[in-house]
Each structure stands twice: as structure tokens, then as C-alpha cells.
Amino acid sequence: MSAAAVHSPPNYLRAEQGIKSWLLTTDHKRIAWLYIAAITAFFFVGGFAAMLMRLELLTPQGDLVASDTYNKLFSMHGIIMVWFFLIPSIPTTLGNFLIPFMIGAKDLAFPKLNLASWYIFMLGGIVTLWAMLAGGVDTGWTFYTPFSSLYSTTNVIWAATGILISGFSSILTGLNFIVTVHTMRAPGMTWFRLPLFVWSHYTTSLILVLATPVLAITLALVAVERIFGVGFFDPKLGGDPVLFQHLFWFYSHPAVYIMILPGMGVVSELVATFSRRAVFGYTFVAFASVAIGVLGFLVWGHHMFVAGQSVYSALVFSVLSYAVAVPSAIKVFNWTATMFRGSVSWDTPMLYAIGFIGLFTGGGLTGLFLAALGVDVHVTETYFVVAHFHYIMVGGTVMAYLGGIHYWWPKMTGKMYPEGLARLSALIVFIGFNLTFFPQYLVGYWGMPRRYHVYPPEFQVLNVMSSAGASILGIGYLMPLFYLIWAAKYGRAATANPWPATGLEWKTPSPPSTHNFEETPIVLHDAYDFEALRPIIEEEHSHR
Amino acid sequence: MSTSSPLALRFQFATEEQQRWVASVGMWVFLATEVMMFGGLFTTYAVYHMYYGHAFATGSNMMEISLGAINTAVLLTSSLTMALAVFASRVNSKMAIVFVIATMVFGALFLGIKFYEYYSHWEEGQVPGFNFRYSGPEAMHVELFFLFYFVMTGLHAVHMLVGMGLLTTLLVRLRIGTVGPGYDTPVDITGLYWHFVDIVWVFLFPLFYLVGRHMK
Amino acid sequence: MPRTYILNYLALLFLTALTTAVSFLDMGPFNTVAAIGIAGAKALLIAFFFMHLVDSPALVRVVAIGALIWFSILMSLTLGDYVTRGWLPIPGK
Numbered sequence: 001m002s003a004a005a006v007h008s009p010p011n012y013l014r015a016e017q018g019i020k021s022w023l024l025t026t027d028h029k030r031i032a033w034l035y036i037a038a039i040t041a042f043f044f045v046g047g048f049a050a051m052l053m054r055l056e057l058l059t060p061q062g063d064l065v066a067s068d069t070y071n072k073l074f075s076m077h078g079i080i081m082v083w084f085f086l087i088p089s090i091p092t093t094l095g096n097f098l099i100p101f102m103i104g105a106k107d108l109a110f111p112k113l114n115l116a117s118w119y120i121f122m123l124g125g126i127v128t129l130w131a132m133l134a135g136g137v138d139t140g141w142t143f144y145t146p147f148s149s150l151y152s153t154t155n156v157i158w159a160a161t162g163i164l165i166s167g168f169s170s171i172l173t174g175l176n177f178i179v180t181v182h183t184m185r186a187p188g189m190t191w192f193r194l195p196l197f198v199w200s201h202y203t204t205s206l207i208l209v210l211a212t213p214v215l216a217i218t219l220a221l222v223a224v225e226r227i228f229g230v231g232f233f234d235p236k237l238g239g240d241p242v243l244f245q246h247l248f249w250f251y252s253h254p255a256v257y258i259m260i261l262p263g264m265g266v267v268s269e270l271v272a273t274f275s276r277r278a279v280f281g282y283t284f285v286a287f288a289s290v291a292i293g294v295l296g297f298l299v300w301g302h303h304m305f306v307a308g309q310s311v312y313s314a315l316v317f318s319v320l321s322y323a324v325a326v327p328s329a330i331k332v333f334n335w336t337a338t339m340f341r342g343s344v345s346w347d348t349p350m351l352y353a354i355g356f357i358g359l360f361t362g363g364g365l366t367g368l369f370l371a372a373l374g375v376d377v378h379v380t381e382t383y384f385v386v387a388h389f390h391y392i393m394v395g396g397t398v399m400a401y402l403g404g405i406h407y408w409w410p411k412m413t414g415k416m417y418p419e420g421l422a423r424l425s426a427l428i429v430f431i432g433f434n435l436t437f438f439p440q441y442l443v444g445y446w447g448m449p450r451r452y453h454v455y456p457p458e459f460q461v462l463n464v465m466s467s468a469g470a471s472i473l474g475i476g477y478l479m480p481l482f483y484l485i486w487a488a489k490y491g492r493a494a495t496a497n498p499w500p501a502t503g504l505e506w507k508t509p510s511p512p513s514t515h516n517f518e519e520t521p522i523v524l525h526d527a528y529d530f531e532a533l534r535p536i537i538e539e540e541h542s543h544r
Numbered sequence: 545m546s547t548s549s550p551l552a553l554r555f556q557f558a559t560e561e562q563q564r565w566v567a568s569v570g571m572w573v574f575l576a577t578e579v580m581m582f583g584g585l586f587t588t589y590a591v592y593h594m595y596y597g598h599a600f601a602t603g604s605n606m607m608e609i610s611l612g613a614i615n616t617a618v619l620l621t622s623s624l625t626m627a628l629a630v631f632a633s634r635v636n637s638k639m640a641i642v643f644v645i646a647t648m649v650f651g652a653l654f655l656g657i658k659f660y661e662y663y664s665h666w667e668e669g670q671v672p673g674f675n676f677r678y679s680g681p682e683a684m685h686v687e688l689f690f691l692f693y694f695v696m697t698g699l700h701a702v703h704m705l706v707g708m709g710l711l712t713t714l715l716v717r718l719r720i721g722t723v724g725p726g727y728d729t730p731v732d733i734t735g736l737y738w739h740f741v742d743i744v745w746v747f748l749f750p751l752f753y754l755v756g757r758h759m760k
Numbered sequence: 761m762p763r764t765y766i767l768n769y770l771a772l773l774f775l776t777a778l779t780t781a782v783s784f785l786d787m788g789p790f791n792t793v794a795a796i797g798i799a800g801a802k803a804l805l806i807a808f809f810f811m812h813l814v815d816s817p818a819l820v821r822v823v824a825i826g827a828l829i830w831f832s833i834l835m836s837l838t839l840g841d842y843v844t845r846g847w848l849p850i851p852g853k
Contacts, residue, residue, distance in 0.1 A: 100556075105556060106555060106556045107555070107556040108556070109556070109566045109570065110566075110570060111556065171577050175570060175573045175574060175577070178573055179566055179569050179570045179573060182569060182819060183562065183565060183566045183569060184556070184557075184562075184566070209573060209576060209577050210576065210577070210580055210826075210827075210830045211580070212577070213577045213578070213580040213581035213583075213584070214580055214581065214583070214584045214834065216581055217581050217582075217584040217585060218584060221588075221695070224695060228672065228673030228674075229673050230672045230673040230676075230687065230691055231691070232588055232592075232688070232691065232692075236684060237672075237684045237685070237687055237688040237691070238592065238595065238596055238684055238685045238688055239592075239688065240591070242841075243588060243591055243838075246838045246841065247584055247587070247588070247838075250584075250834055250838070297830065297833055298833065298837065300837075301837070301841070308852065309841040309845075310841050310842075310844040310845040310846075310847065310848075310853060311844075311847075311848055311850075311853045312840075312844040312847060313837075313840055313841035313844055316837075316840065317837075515555065520558065565817075568820065569819060569820065569823070572820050572823045572824065573823055575823075575824075575827070576823055576824075576826060576827035576830075579827040579828070579830075579831050580827065580830060580831060580834070583830075583831040583834055583835070584834070586831075586835070587834050587835045587838050587839070590835060590839060591838065591839060591842050594839070594842060594843070595842075609780065613776065613777075613780050616776050617773060617776060620769060620772045620773060620776065621769070623769075623772075623806060623810050624765055624766070624768075624769040624810075626810070627765045627809075627810045628762060628765060631761070631762060631765070735810075735811075736811055739806050739807070739810045739811045740811075742806055742810075743802075743803045743806050743807065746799050746802045746803055746806070747796075747799045747803070749776075749779075749799070750779055750783070750795035750796070750798070750799050751795075754779065754780065754783035754795055755795075757783040757784050758783060758784055758785055758786040758787070758791060759786075
């Protein structure tokens with residue numbers, strides 16, 4: 001129990017009260033909460049679209065919604081989930097909250113810019129939601145030309161504008177993280193003493209900063225073409241629609257690494273803490289993060305194998321796509337090796353971490369199937385691809401996000417969540433997830449196209465399984481929404497270091513004070529120094 | 545000193561030197577994002593130049609080369625005065641103000657010439673999507689060239705306008721004393737931004753004004 | 761230093777005049793090389809001297825070089841597709 005409460009400053013939640021103190025805050029911890037609220041809301045909006053899609057797909061006929069409406073549903077689902085949930089998810093919530101702690105700083109380099117990022121994000125979200133509600137957009141989240149630029153009659157410009165605006169939010173967050181990690185580490189906090197969470201977020205920030213501007217200009221060019229009736233992708237002027245795809249995927253492939261790398265960072269922390277061991281091969285994992293970030297920029301053409309690019313170009317992208325799998329595999333091996341001979345405990349965050357490792361690996365392996373040119377021609381644009389990326393983004397990122405939220409919940413709120421209920425939810429999520437998405441590999445391989453709401457009757461059984469799984473998954477997601485909010489108010493009070501874990505954030509009270517540290521810490525050990533924790537571990541065990 | 549005064553040390557920094565360094569790194573990272581944004585446009589230009597070099601040459605020969613060259617010189621001069629403003633702001637606010645005003649004058653001159661050029665193109669029926677009426681060989685590719693011209697120089701002009709806004713803010717802050725010797729960071733980073741916008745123009749000039757001059 | 765800035769400025773003006781003049785000579789494909797090359801030289805002069813890259817700490821130089829490298833990735837892999845189209849005697853490849 002935190003005995004110092006009487007003499008220490010009020011924690012960051014209590015320090016100032018009232019709505020203005022939240023909406024005008026520059027405290028990275030409060031801004032993290034602003035983002036948590038926003039992305040949770042967007043997650044359920046995107047999830048609602050998914051629910052309607054899965055309801056429609058219960059039957060082979062298109063009987064719930066018209067084809068045009070279905071197009072708008074999957075577009076809305078993709079746009080909201082990619083740009084308004086997955087890309088911001090871990091970095092703007094856990095990243096914002098934890099990075100200053102993990103490096104020993106009192107805030108990010110640019111706190112006001114951090115708040116501006118949130119407002120820009122919200123503006124982008126509102127514009128995009130407006131586009132969805134005022135008629136929707138039917139181009140898919142990929143906005144391929146010439147449909148998006150010339151033929152679609154839906155709110156393409158509004159949607160593109162909303163996404164472009166949110167892109168600026170991403171860029172500013174990435175910029176903030178990069179500058180912070182380079183310039184504000186505490187004395188003794190060398191690069192190789194940083195928690196792997198920071199390495200992942202640093203790499204993610206590099207991608208945010210280098211890739212997102214290309215998305216911005218590409219969407220702007222589509223808008224120009226729609227507004228002025230002439231464009232760069234219009235064959236009437238000699239333009240090439242495939243060029244749009246080059247520019248779009250130059251961003252959107254690295255974007256998937258923006259989505260997964262922070263999750264990997266979370267998993268590194270969880271696996272270390274719940275194996276009571278330093279992550280095996282720390283240096284390899286750190287460099288693997290950077291390698292994923294760099295190589296991730298060199299593979300975008302694998303989304304365009306059947307689009308019309310030259311065969312030589314396709315060959316190069318295929319080879320590079322195999323290469324990018326290697327650092328991901330290194331991480332999986334190292335996490336597994338960390339658990340081997342570790343003292344593993346099965347708390348909820350660890351359940352999510354292990355779920356991540358298994359599901360990410362499965363999804364990653366199917367990525368290799370897709371990187372093979374011959375196989376890709378057969379399964380591209382089918383549900384095989386849909387299953388692949390959902391294994392990574394939902395089985396990977398969302399699991400890591402939930403694991404991280406549970407793990408740091410005591411630090412962020414000062415309260416413990418109910419462990420039994422949480423483990424049950426994790427199990428429900430795992431079961432629901434696999435029931436939803438594994439059948440999609442099968443129907444895809446057997447030929448069911450993606451983005452269609454009508455399919456041959458022989459695929460119905462698997463589609464029904466998938467929709468049933470989706471309902472279970474939905475329950476699994478709703479449960480934490482309720483018990484975490486309940487726990488924030490009524491949960492058992494948490495100690496400063498309940499797990500216990502290494503890392504500077506666990507040396508502060510739960511919840512921490514506004515300026516994080518009374519005095520700047522001086523760092524003398526490596527990142528996962530469990531030896532030094534031994535006395536605390538023993539004390540925790542005597543209390544449990 | 546109140547904590548809102550920019551001369552004060554913000555709580556998240558250990559020293560003023562760190563604060564200055566952080567601002568500089570931040571601006572450079574921001575400029576990297578701008579490189580990528582303009583980079584998308586330059587890449588698109590490169591692809592179509594490869595295919596339609598002849599039409600691009602035709603289009604380029606319809607530009608007024610003297611205006612382009614003069615504008616290049618004007619912008620380079622504004623970069624000189626900006627660099628001098630940054631130098632002066634470390635020691636003398638009044639000189640810094642003089643050079644910032646000079647930079648703004650040359651910036652405004654650049655924009656004036658640019659808008660005059662846009663107006664002439666309008667008069668000549670060279671604006672795609674509005675009144676493009678060139679009907680020579682490969683007219684559609686020439687129209688593509690002009691589309692590039694308006695989008696790329698237009699985006700550049702937008703950046704110039706933002707720069708003029710930043711310079712105006714600097715002028716006010718130098719005048720009232722919240723920026724000056726002792727806290728010259730805003731002048732420094734505005735300078736970085738202004739020079740970057742100049743670098744973009746340095747590439748736009750040959751790509752739009754000098755293609756195919758030898759074919760005339 | 762002001763002297764460096766003025767010398768830099770004069771060099772930039774000279775290069776502008778040079779690139780303009782050279783554009784009127786017919787050098788075939790080297791026209792493009794010259795134009796981009798001179799523009800690149802001007803950009804380097806602005807970056808090194810006006811933007812102080814010449815005496816900036818390493819991190820800032822890494823950021824500048826990084827941006828250039830990433831731009832060249834975008835440019836080269838995209839152009840790589842267009843340059844190699846039609847190399848196989850198969851329509852559409």
C-alpha cells in the first residue's frame with residue numbers, strides 16, 4: 001500500500017478538476033486518457049459496421065442490405081478501424097502515457113503539440129464520421145483510382161479530408177516521440193538500457209513521420225481530380241491509375257507496421273514481467289524493431305501483384321517481402337526463449353501476450369503465403385487475405401492493446417481490475433477470434449472473394465461460423481469495457497509495483513503525480529533487471 | 545518570471561540549451577515530413593516526364609523563363625536576408641527586425657510575380673479543369689504538365705504563405721521583446737522552414753521552366 | 761557569419777544563371793542530369809550554409825540524410841516499375 005500518500009503531491013488525476021482541466025491539459029498522461037476515450041468510441045463504431053457485415057454474410061444472398069450499402073459498410077469499417085483505431089491505438093494511449101516515464105522524463109518534448117495532436121485527430125474523426133453519416137463512401141479504405149477519382153458518387157472528398165487531417169495528428173505524435181527519445185532521456189539512460197517498448201515506439205514514430213506525408217499528398221491528389229475533373233491518375237490525360245496504388249501503398253504498407261510494432265513493444269514488456277526474466281536477446285529484439293521499420297518501406301508492391309506492375313518489379317517486392325518476415329520471426333523466437341526457464345505466471349496481461357504470439361505467428365506465416373507470387377495470384381482479393389490481416393491486426397494488435405491496458409491499468413488508475421473476470425474475457429476473446437477468422441482462411445482459399453456480400457451457397461456453413469465467432473468476440477470486447485470502468489472507481493487499490501515489474505514507471509506511485517518524478521532519476525542498470533527486484537518480489541509474495 | 549513567458553525554462557527540460565536543441569531537432573524532423581510530402585509529387589512528375597518528355601518540353605516552353613529566373617533570384621535573396629535575420633537575432637533585435645522585414649518583402653515579391661504568372665496562364669487558356677484550350681500535338685499530356693505546374697507551385701505558394709505568417713509572428717514578437725538575444729530559437733526554426741521552402745523552389749524552377757529549352 | 765552567407769548567396773545566383781544558360785544547349789539526356797545536378801548543388805549550399813548543416817550536430821545531419829534516402833526509396837522503387845514495364849514480350853507485363 002502506498003504509504004507516502006500523505007506527504008506526496010496529488011496524483012495527476014486529482015491535481016486539477018473540471019472539464020477544462022482535461023480539455024486544455026498538456027499533461028501527457030491526461031492526453032493519453034483523451035485518446036483512450038476517442039479510440040474506444042471509434043472502435044465500437046467500426047465494430048458496429050463489422051456487425052452489420054457479418055449479419056449480412058449469414059446468408060449467401062444479399063438480403064440484409066443493398067450492394068451499394070454493403071460497399072459503404074466495408075469502407076466505413078476499414079477506414080474507421082485503420083485510421084481511427086489501429087494506427088493511433090497503442091502509441092497515443094500507452095505510448096503517450098508511458099514513454100516519458102520509461103526514459104525518465106517529466107513529459108514529452110512538446111506537450112502543447114501533443115494536445116494539438118488530439119484536437120486534430122478529433123477534427124479528422126468528426127469530418128470522417130460526417131462523411132459516413134451523410135451518405136457514406138464506397139471505395140473501400142484503399143480509395144483505388146479511377147473509381148475513387150472519377151466514378152464513385154459518394155463522399156470521397158470528405159472522407160479523404162478527414163483521413164488527411166488525422167494523418168497530421170499521426171505525424172505530430174511521431175515527431176514528438178522521436179524528438180523526446182533522442183533528447184530527453186535521463187542521465188544514464190543509454191539507448192541500450194531503454195525498455196523494448198520504447199524501441200518499438202521509436203521505430204513506429206519513424207514510420208509515422210516518413211510514410212504519412214505521402215498518404216496526405218496522395219489523397220489530396222484524388223481530391224484534386226474529383227474537384228477539378230482533371231487528374232494525375234486519369235487515363236484521359238495520359239495518367240496511370242496504378243501510380244495511385246504505388247503512392248498509396250508506399251504509406252499503407254509501412255502503416256501496417258505502425259499498427260503492429262507498438263503491440264510488439266507491449267508484448268516484450270509483458271513477456272519479461274510475467275516470466276520474471278529479461279527479454280532474451282535484448283539487442284536482437286531492439287534491432288529487429290528497426291529492421292522491421294526499414295524493410296517495411298521496401299515491400300509495398302506486394303499489394304499490387306495483380307494490378308499491372310511489371311514482373312520484375314513484382315519479383316523484387318516478393319523477395320523483399322520474405323526478408324521483412326525475418327526480424328518478426330526473431331522477435332517471436334526471443335519472446336519464446338524468454339519464457340523458457342522463466343518463472344511464468346498466467347495473469348491476464350500474459351494471457352493476451354501469449355495469444356498475441358500465437359496468433360501473430362499464424363497471421364505472419366500466411367503473409368509468407370501471400371508473398372509468393374504464384375500463391376498470391378490465387379488468393380489475392382479473397383477472404384484469405386482478409387483472414388491474414390485480421391490475424392495480425394486483431395489477433396495481434398488488439399490483443400496487445402488489451403494486454404497492455406490491463407497491465408498498466410493499476411499504474412494509470414491506481415486500481416486493480418478483477419483478475420478472474422479478466423481472464424475469462426481473455427479466453428472469450430481468444431475463442432471468439434479464432435471462430436471468426438479461421439473459417440475465413442478456408443473460404444478465401446476455396447475462392448470466396450472479399451468485399452462481396454453475395455457468395456456461393458457452399459460457403460454458408462463457414463460464414464455462419466465466422467459470424468457466430470464475431471458475436472462471441474464482441475462479448476469478449478464488451479466485458480473489459482465494463483469491468484475496467486467499474487474497477488477505475490471501485491477496484492482494489494493498487495501498489496506502486498503490483499506485478500512486480502522493472503521499469504521506471506513502476507518506481508512511481510500508482511497513480512503517479514503530475515510531473516512524474518520528484519527528481520530526475522539516474523539510471524544505473526539495464527532494462528530488465530529482475531535481480532534488483534528480488535526483495536520487492538519477496539515482499540509482494542508475502543502479501544498475496 | 546511567469547511560466548508562460550517564452551524566455552522561461554519549460555518544466556520538462558533540464559537546461560535552456562536542451563530546450564533550444566529540442567526545438568531545432570523538432571523542426572528538422574518536420575522538414576523531413578515535408579520532403580516526403582513533396583517527394584510524392586516529384587515522384588509522380590518523374591514517372592510522367594519519362595513517358596511524355598516531349599509534351600513536357602512543349603509545356604515548359606510556354607512558361608515565361610525570365611519570370612521564373614527572376615523569382616528564383618528573389619527567393620534566394622529572401623533566404624540570404626533570412627539567414628542574416630537569424631544571425632542578427634542573436635545580438636540585436638532591431639537589425640533582426642530589419643532583415644525579417646526584408647525577407648517578407650522579397651517573399652511578397654515572389655508571390656506577386658507568381659500570381660501574375662497564374663493570371664497570365666489564365667488569360668492564355670492554360671489552366672486545366674477551367675479553360676485549358678491548347679490543341680497542338682499531345683495536348684492532353686501538355687495539360688498534364690500544366691496540372692503539375694499548378695499543383696506543385698500552388699502547394700509551394702501555400703507553404704510560402706504559411707512562411708509569411710510565421711515571419712509576421714516573428715516581427716511582432718521581436719517588436720514586443722518576447723523574442724530576441726537570449727531567446728532566438730523561434731527565429732532559428734522559422735529560418736530553417738524558410739530555407740526549406742526555398743530548396744523546394746530550387747527544384748521546381750528547372751522542372752517547369754527549363755525542360756526542353758534547347759528544343760525551341 | 762554574414763560573409764559566408766553573402767558568398768553562398770553569390771554562388772547560388774551564379775548557379776541559377778548557369779542552369780538557365782545551360783538549358784539552351786542541346787546535350788540530349790544530359791540536360792536533365794545537368795538541371796537536377798545543379799539544383800542539387802544549390803540545395804546542398806542552402807542546407808549546409810544557410811541551414812547550418814555544416815556545423816550542426818550529427819543527429820540533425822542524420823535526419824536530413826534520412827529524409828533524402830527515404831525520398832529516393834519512394835522514387836526508385838516506383839520508377840523501377842515503370843522502367844521495367846514491357847521488358848517481357850508478354851502483353852501487360
